[in-house]
Structure formats: C-alpha cells, structure tokens
Amino acid sequence: MKLDSFLYLTKEGLKNIFSNWVTSLTSITILVCCLFLTGSTILFSTSVNNTLDVVESKNNLTIHLLPNVSSEDAKKIEEKIQKIPNISHCEFYSKDQAIQKYSQALGNLMEGLKGEDNPLPDVFHIRMLDLSKYDETAKILSEIEGVESLSDRREIAKRLTDVNQTIKLVEIGIVILFAVVSLFIVSNTIRVTMYGRRMEISIMKSVGATNFFIRLPFIIEGILIGFVSALISSGFLKLLSNIVLKILRKIIPFTNIIFDGVNATMTVVFLLIGVIFGFVGGVISIRKYLNKEGDVIALQ
Amino acid sequence: MIEFRKVSKEYRNGTKAVTNVDFKVEKGEFVFIVGSSGAGKSTLLKLITHEENPSSGELIVNNMDISTLKKRQIPYFRRTMGIVFQDFRLIPKMNVFDNVAFAMRVVCASEKAIASRVPYVLELVNLKDKLKYYPAELSGGEQQRVGLARALVNNPDLIIADEPTGNVDPSLSFEIIDLLNKINSYGTTILMVTHEHNLALKFRKRTIKIEDGEIISDSIWEELKNEA
Numbered sequence: 001m002k003l004d005s006f007l008y009l010t011k012e013g014l015k016n017i018f019s020n021w022v023t024s025l026t027s028i029t030i031l032v033c034c035l036f037l038t039g040s041t042i043l044f045s046t047s048v049n050n051t052l053d054v055v056e057s058k059n060n061l062t063i064h065l066l067p068n069v070s071s072e073d074a075k076k077i078e079e080k081i082q083k084i085p086n087i088s089h090c091e092f093y094s095k096d097q098a099i100q101k102y103s104q105a106l107g108n109l110m111e112g113l114k115g116e117d118n119p120l121p122d123v124f125h126i127r128m129l130d131l132s133k134y135d136e137t138a139k140i141l142s143e144i145e146g147v148e149s150l151s152d153r154r155e156i157a158k159r160l161t162d163v164n165q166t167i168k169l170v171e172i173g174i175v176i177l178f179a180v181v182s183l184f185i186v187s188n189t190i191r192v193t194m195y196g197r198r199m200e201i202s203i204m205k206s207v208g209a210t211n212f213f214i215r216l217p218f219i220i221e222g223i224l225i226g227f228v229s230a231l232i233s234s235g236f237l238k239l240l241s242n243i244v245l246k247i248l249r250k251i252i253p254f255t256n257i258i259f260d261g262v263n264a265t266m267t268v269v270f271l272l273i274g275v276i277f278g279f280v281g282g283v284i285s286i287r288k289y290l291n292k293e294g295d296v297i298a299l300q
Numbered sequence: 301m302i303e304f305r306k307v308s309k310e311y312r313n314g315t316k317a318v319t320n321v322d323f324k325v326e327k328g329e330f331v332f333i334v335g336s337s338g339a340g341k342s343t344l345l346k347l348i349t350h351e352e353n354p355s356s357g358e359l360i361v362n363n364m365d366i367s368t369l370k371k372r373q374i375p376y377f378r379r380t381m382g383i384v385f386q387d388f389r390l391i392p393k394m395n396v397f398d399n400v401a402f403a404m405r406v407v408c409a410s411e412k413a414i415a416s417r418v419p420y421v422l423e424l425v426n427l428k429d430k431l432k433y434y435p436a437e438l439s440g441g442e443q444q445r446v447g448l449a450r451a452l453v454n455n456p457d458l459i460i461a462d463e464p465t466g467n468v469d470p471s472l473s474f475e476i477i478d479l480l481n482k483i484n485s486y487g488t489t490i491l492m493v494t495h496e497h498n499l500a501l502k503f504r505k506r507t508i509k510i511e512d513g514e515i516i517s518d519s520i521w522e523e524l525k526n527e528a
C-alpha cells in the first residue's frame with residue numbers, strides 16, 4: 001500500500017474513535033471491566049496454583065529430625081537417604097533457614113527465637129520417584145537414626161488438587177464469558193461508528209474502494225480500543241495486586257501463599273489480547289455490513 | 301457499453317421491479333431514462349452498478365457479462381463508472397476539495413495525483429473558486445456539481461445519475477444537464493434517470509421510458525420507426 005493511503009487510513013481510524021467518543025468511551029470502560037475481571041481471575045487462580053505447587057506434596061515428604069542431631073549427623077542422614085533407590089530428590093532445610101524466613105515476615109517478633117532457642121526442627125524435603133512404593137520407602141526413612149517423624153501430605157495434596165481443578169474450570173468459564181462479551185462490545189461499537197459513517201461507506205463503495213480499504217479504519221479503531229482498554233486494565237490489575245500483596249504479607253505471613261502479581265509477560269499478553277479482540281471485533285462487524293453488496297444507490 | 305438482454309429483476313420480497321428489459325447503450329451516448337415513481341428506473345441502475353443481480357437474462361457492461369464478475373472484482377468494476385446521487389451525498393465535515401479528493405483517496409491515489417486532478421475537475425464544473433467551501437455553504441445546484449466532480453474525478457467511461465436534478469431548484473436543473481452534456485461531448489457515456497420528462501425532451505437525447513418495469517418506448521427506435 002502506498003504511504004499516502006496508509007497515512008490516510010490511520011488518520012481515519014483515529015477520527016472514528018473521536019467522532020463517537022461517547023460510544024468509544026463506554027466500550028473502553030466495559031472492556032476494561034471485562035479484562036480486569038478476567039485478569040483478576042487469572043491472577044487468583046495462578047496464585048492458588050502456585051501455592052498448591054509448593055504445598056503440593058504429591059511426591060513430597062518432609063522428614064523432621066530430632067532436635068539434638070548435629071549438622072555432621074545431618075550430612076550422614078542425607079547420604080543414607082540418597083542411597084534409597086526410590087528417592088529422586090533430597091534437600092536439607094535447616095532450622096536457622098526456617099527461622100530466618102519467618103522473621104523476615106514477622107520482624108522482631110522472632111528475634112528471641114534465633115540461635116539456641118530456635119524451636120523449629122531441621123528437616124529434609126524429599127521427593128519420590130514412584131509413589132506406589134510410598135509405604136515401603138516411608139518405612140525405610142522412618143527407621144533411619146535421628147529421624148523424628150515424617151509428615152505425609154498426600155491426602156491434603158489430593159484434596160487441593162481437586163480444588164485446583166475446580167478453580168481452573170471456573171477460570172476457563174469466566175475467560176470465555178468475558179471474551180464473548182468483549183467481542184460483542186467491540187463489534188457493536190464499530191457498528192455504531194459504521195452507522196454514523198454509512199454515507200461515507202456508500203460513497204467509497206460507489207467509487208470502487210476495496211472492502212479491505214473500507215474496513216481498515218474500522219479495524220484500526222477496534223485495535224486501538226482494545227489496546228487502550230488493555231493498557232488501562234493492566235494498570236488497575238497492577239494496583240490491585242500490589243494492594244493484595246501488601247495485605248497478604250500483613251495477615252498471613254506463615255502460609256505458603258505465593259502471589260506474583262502482574263508481571264511484564266502478563267501485561268504484554270494482555271495488550272496482545274486487547275489488540276486481537278479489537279481486530280476480530282472489527283472484522284466481525286464489518287463483514288456483516290459489507291457482505292451486502294448494496295448500499296450504493298439504495299441508501300437514502 | 302451496456303447491453304440488457306431480456307433482463308428481469310424480482311426482489312426477494314417478490315416485487316417484480318424490472319421485466320424482460322432489452323436495450324443497448326453505445327459508448328459515448330447520452331440516454332435519459334424516464335418513468336413514473338416505482339417504475340423500476342433505480343433498479344435498472346442498480347443492476348448496472350452490480351448492486352443487485354438480475355434474476356434472469358444477461359447484462360453486459362464494458363464488454364463483460366456481469367454474472368461472471370467475482371466479488372473481489374466488483375470494486376475495480378465500479379472504478380470504470382461514476383455515480384451521481386439524487387441526495388448529493390457530500391460529506392458535511394469535508395470541504396469541496398476534500399469531498400472530491402475523497403473519491404481518489406479511497407482508491408489509493410497519491411496526494412500528488414489528487415493535487416493536480418481535483419482542481420481540474422472542479423474547474424470543469426465551474427467551482428474552482430469554492431474549493432474551501434463546505435457543503436452547507438453551497439446551493440443545491442453547486443452541491444450537485446461537487447457530486448458530479450466527484451463522479452468524474454477518477455476518469456470513468458460511464459456516468460450514472462439517479463435523478464441528479466431531483467433536489468435541485470428547477471431553474472438550476474438545466475445547468476446540471478448542460479454540464480453532463482459537456483462531459484458527454486468529451487466522450488463519456490451518460491445514463492441519467494429523471495422524473496422530468498420535459499427536461500429530457502428539451503435536450504433531444506435518446507429517451508427510454510419505462511412503466512411497471514417494462515420499456516414502453518425508446519426514442520431512437522421510435523425515430524427509426526417513423527423513418528420507416
């Protein structure tokens with residue numbers, strides 16, 4: 001396409017938005033709401049998911065050591081554990097590390113519990129290769145000298161996985177619902193613009209403008225609406241997730257909840273979705289309009 | 301240029317707008333189509349612009365059987381004709397220059413070509429000193445001349461005008477047709493629908509009269525008949 005035509009079309013697309021700014025604004029508002037709700041859902045479900053991944057002890061077992069086990073003894077225990085064939089992964093997590101993590105969250109509340117007074121046990125986090133051999137492996141582990149107890153979280157893990165799947169389903173449902181609503185909104189907005197410009201369209205058709213050319217300003221309009229909405233809603237999401245993060249840190253520092261908030265990838269994906277929706281919405285609405293060959297002389 | 305071979309058009313709702321129409325327009329002709337309201341005049345034009353498809357019969361425009369036209373060819377087909385509307389169809393927020401330039405811009409003409417062509421056609425319709433006027437600031441006759449300039453700007457072989465004088469003061473109708481006549485003298489074929497039969501008579505052009513979708517007279521053939 002020639003540069004002149006390109007400049008002309010872009011200008012027209014911008015004009016479309018401003019020429020019926022009330023509709024544009026309304027649809028941007030609705031789109032922002034849709035995207036925001038969708039984003040919140042995704043954030044929520046991702047954080048539940050991540051949390052579960054951590055809690056997730058599907059093949060994860062924690063071994064608590066007796067309080068009097070020295071670090072040399074712990075080394076020996078680790079070697080023993082490594083020798084068991086069904087163990088795929090074994091990681092030492094000292095009570096000092098544990099208390100360090102909690103005091104980061106709780107501040108000086110934990111000060112008095114550091115060093116000798118630390119009530120927490122040293123632990124090993126363990127993963128098994130084959131869960132069907134769980135009982136035998138657990139038995140071997142519990143018989144190692146210095147091991148106080150094993151914490152079996154398989155039951156919890158299973159239940160959490162169920163919850164996780166439910167949330168996933170709800171998430172998919174919500175995303176689809178809002179996708180449909182968003183497409184409807186964009187295509188409707190463009191239809192309004194198109195109605196306002198039907199005389200121009202009829203002239204374009206009468207002088208032989210291609211459908212592609214007639215479409216482009218409207219598609220640009222859709223893309224811009226999608227882009228702006230995505231920008232605004234990811235701003236809101238960022239704000240919301242920061243607030244949620246702050247609150248979470250305050251009230252439940254002990255839980256393993258992981259809340260990442262909005263990151264750059266998500267923002268980019270959002271913008272992309274906005275643009276794609278704008279594009280598709282635009283295409284849908286114009287197809288309907290242009291499919292009628294008429295409206296050259298007929299328009300009165 | 302245009303040839304109708306036993307063309308009929310029945311709209312989807314069952315209205316028979318055009319029945320068994322048979323006529324031929326040669327390149328460079330100036331033809332009036334007259335007839336009362338609802339006679340099927342606009343339908344004839346819509347068939348030519350390919351806005352409607354014939355229900356039966358053959359229609360040849362520019363040596364091309366219209367029924368063989370593919371959808372994506374329609375725009376390029378329309379570039380060979382200029383259409384003038386009864387309601388002028390000027391864009392209110394564009395000045396005279398831009399209204400005419402619009403027709404070139406949307407077929408991807410360069411700004412350079414626009415800058416040289418638009419003033420030329422506006423001079424042709426005697427509007428070269430009103431380039432910066434907006435449609436609302438023009439008389440009906442002047443607005444229609446802008447519409448005519450726009451139809452001409454892409455240099456079509458054929459001008460199709462559906463009651464171009466319908467919204468123009470009768471004293472100015474003459475001037476519009478005079479202009480069409482001038483354009484016709486440069487070789488452009490003109491097809492004009494009008495209610496005003498006496499206008500057609502005054503210009504002594506071929507006149508096709510239709511009633512209820514059928515051609516009831518065609519002045520050229522009548523002349524031939526009289527001669528015989």
Ligand SMILES: Nc1ncnc2c1ncn2[C@@H]1O[C@H](COP(=O)(O)OP(=O)(O)OP(=O)(O)O)[C@@H](O)[C@H]1O
Pocket residue numbers: 311312313315316317335336337338339340341342343344
């Ligand atoms: N899109 C349409 N669908 C159905 N019927 C139509 C359509 N357009 C026109 N008609 C009918 O076809 C007939 C011819 O209409 P047409 O518009 O061709 O008449 P016309 O000669 O141009 O009349 P006028 O002088 O009032 O413009 C009329 O009976 C009209 O009601």
Ligand SMILES: [Mg+2]
Pocket residue numbers: 341342343462
């Ligand atoms: Mg008519």
